[in-house]
Amino acid sequence: MAAGGSAARVASVPHPTAGNAPILVELQSVAKTYVSRDGTEVDAVRPIRFDIGNGEFVAIVGPSGCGKSTLLHMIAGLTRPTAGQILLQGKPILGTRHDIGIVFQDPVLLPWRTVKENVLLPAAVRKSVLSSASARAAELIDLVGLSGFENKYPSELSGGMQQRVGIARALLLDPSLLLLDEPFGALDSMTREQMNVELLKIWSESRKTVVLITHDINEAVFLADRVLVMSARPGRIVNVHTITLPRPRTVSMIGSPEFGALSQAIRADLYAPRGDNS
Numbered sequence: 001m002a003a004g005g006s007a008a009r010v011a012s013v014p015h016p017t018a019g020n021a022p023i024l025v026e027l028q029s030v031a032k033t034y035v036s037r038d039g040t041e042v043d044a045v046r047p048i049r050f051d052i053g054n055g056e057f058v059a060i061v062g063p064s065g066c067g068k069s070t071l072l073h074m075i076a077g078l079t080r081p082t083a084g085q086i087l088l089q090g091k092p093i094l095g096t097r098h099d100i101g102i103v104f105q106d107p108v109l110l111p112w113r114t115v116k117e118n119v120l121l122p123a124a125v126r127k128s129v130l131s132s133a134s135a136r137a138a139e140l141i142d143l144v145g146l147s148g149f150e151n152k153y154p155s156e157l158s159g160g161m162q163q164r165v166g167i168a169r170a171l172l173l174d175p176s177l178l179l180l181d182e183p184f185g186a187l188d189s190m191t192r193e194q195m196n197v198e199l200l201k202i203w204s205e206s207r208k209t210v211v212l213i214t215h216d217i218n219e220a221v222f223l224a225d226r227v228l229v230m231s232a233r234p235g236r237i238v239n240v241h242t243i244t245l246p247r248p249r250t251v252s253m254i255g256s257p258e259f260g261a262l263s264q265a266i267r268a269d270l271y272a273p274r275g276d277n278s
Contacts, residue, residue, distance in 0.1 A: 021053035024176060024209050025075065029084035032070050043234035044070045047084060050228065050237065052211065054176075057203060059212045059220035060228045061266060067235030068213045069181055075211060076102050076179050088177060098126060101170030101208075105182040107162045109154040116141065116150040119168045126173070133172065140168040143202060160184075160191045164198070171206060180212040184219070193251065196222055200249055217270075221262045222249055229269040239269045 032045040045067040052058050062068050073079045075086055077096045086093045088100070109118045116137055123133035141150055144164040154162055163183055170178060183199075184192045196219055203210055203223075214220050220227045227241045243262060245253055253259050 021055055023051045024054040024056075024089060025052040025211075026087040026090075027051070027075070027084070028087065030071075030074060030081045030086055031083040032067065032074060032079070033082040045074075046234045046236040048235075048237055050240075052209060055207050055209055057210045057212070057223060057225045058228060059214055059224035059226070060230060061214060061217060061220050061270065062230030062235060063232050063270065064215070066230045066233050068230055071230075071235065072102075072179055072181050072211065072213050075177075076100055078102075098122070098173045099175045100177045100179065101173070101175035102179040102181065103163070103166045103170050103183045105185045107154075107166030107183075109162055109165055111154050114151050114153055115146060115157070115165050118154070118165050119172055121169060122172050136172060136174075137168070140171050143171075143205060144168045145198060158191070159187050160195050160198075163187070163195060167199070167202060171208070176209060178206075178208045178210045180210065182213055182215065185215065192216075192219070197251065199223065204248065217263050217266050218254060218259075220266065221245070221259060222254065227266055229266055238272075239266075241266055241269075 027048055027050050029047040029049055030045065031043070031047045034042045034044055036042055048071070060068050060071065070079070074081050075093065077093045077100065080094075088097070093100075110121070113121070116134075119137040119140060120133055123137075138150070141147060144167055146161060146164055146168070149157065149161065154165070157165070166183070167178075180199075184195045187195060200223060212220070212223060221243055222245075224243050227243060228237050229239045229241070230236065231238045241262060245256075245258060245262070
């Protein structure tokens with residue numbers, strides 16, 4: 001669907017046929033309902049169907065509390081859907097998996113471990129061969145621009161540098177899917193913009209499939225191949241925007257008329273009245 005298309009009837013979001021990328025992730029009528037303390041059922045996410053192509057960068061935006069993070073946690077295997085299923089490479093996601101990496105807003109680094117030791121943590125937990133993991137960690141530390149900081153501790157790093165460590169750690173076991181839950185939300189605007197540029201460099205070199213949750217419309221447009229817009233809770237996908245900006249992306253594009261039009265179309269979806277949200 002082109003940007004700015006009808007938002008009211010979007011129930012399924014197929015992967016665009018351009019490029020013929022094979023499908024990596026399938027969400028099949030995935031929904032989540034919670035039960036409150038008084039026994040009341042609360043719909044967090046209404047049935048959602050969409051596919052994500054191998055190597056695609058997808059961003060999901062929506063108002064606070066709409067279920068974006070819940071959706072991401074279901075894809076990560078951290079929580080189970082109430083209905084439907086999620087497939088990764090054709091196999092159901094039934095729990096956490098080493099082929100799914102995730103980065104949260106807080107990088108959750110262990111303060112007593114150095115940069116390299118934090119990056120190596122997944123290998124230590126899984127009791128992987130540390131010699132090969134160490135070589136991989138060194139490659140990733142270089143990839144995220146932290147060469148020379150291998151032996152520094154988290155307290156010696158800026159917020160942006162800490163998130164780079166988190167990204168390197170998430171990539172250590174060579175996951176096929178990288179999930180980012182507001183990874184730069186706590187950073188100031190200038191650092192966030194710089195990290196977006198760095199993230200695109202990392203993505204272009206690693207060619208991982210990425211799903212990003214963000215509140216920042218400009219961030220979504222700058223980074224993604226497609227932007228999925230969710231409604232207020234109970235969350236559902238109300239539109240999908242294909243981002244037609246050429247790659248590689250540059251900061252100068254942010255001021256272009258095309259960038260502005262894409263951002264405005266997404267903003268219009270977010271603020272469109274939806275009645276009872278049915």
